[in-house]
Amino acid sequence: MPAPGAIKTLIADDQQSMRSLIRTSLNALGINQTREAADGEDALRALLAQPANLVITDFNMPKLDGLGLLRAIRAHGPISKTAVIMLTGRADRELVQRAVQFGVNNYLVKPFTTATLKEKIEAVFGPLE
Numbered sequence: 001m002p003a004p005g006a007i008k009t010l011i012a013d014d015q016q017s018m019r020s021l022i023r024t025s026l027n028a029l030g031i032n033q034t035r036e037a038a039d040g041e042d043a044l045r046a047l048l049a050q051p052a053n054l055v056i057t058d059f060n061m062p063k064l065d066g067l068g069l070l071r072a073i074r075a076h077g078p079i080s081k082t083a084v085i086m087l088t089g090r091a092d093r094e095l096v097q098r099a100v101q102f103g104v105n106n107y108l109v110k111p112f113t114t115a116t117l118k119e120k121i122e123a124v125f126g127p128l129e
Contacts, residue, residue: 002053003129004030007121011036012043012057012069013087018110022056022087025114029121029128040064044072047079054121056108059088059095067098074103083124087112 009031013019019036026034035052037043041063043055055073059066066086074080086099086107096107105124108117122128 002125005032007031007054007125008033008052009035009054009056010043010046010052012038012040012055012061012066014039014058014061018058018087022117025112025117028114029118031121040066040069040072043069047073047082048076051079052082054083054085054124056085056087059086059099067095067102070099070102070104085120085124 009026011019011022011034013022023034023036026032035046037046039061040057043057044064047055055069057066057069064072070084070086073082073084083105086104087110088095088107089110099107106120108120118128
């Protein structure tokens, strides 16, 4: 049962508006230690420099997509246990299955609500205090 304020989160999405929406939802849940990255490469660099407890990543991004980021996280020992929630604009069964194969912790379909985001986070970490 983690305290929301203790969860360090990295938001990776190529759309600024989506990063802002995710950050606002996280803040509403009390999760306020957030950083942002505009693509998977920036996210990976940020994680290597300063690990996070949770990565919320879009699937479709330039340079390194969400699956590539997930695979890179799982392959790199020091950050391999980082929780990853994949964000997608489509409930594509094949994409979800591939993400599960690579070790995604959960996924979230756009558009989403703060309540849905909370459910997905709690499915990974347990009930938030």
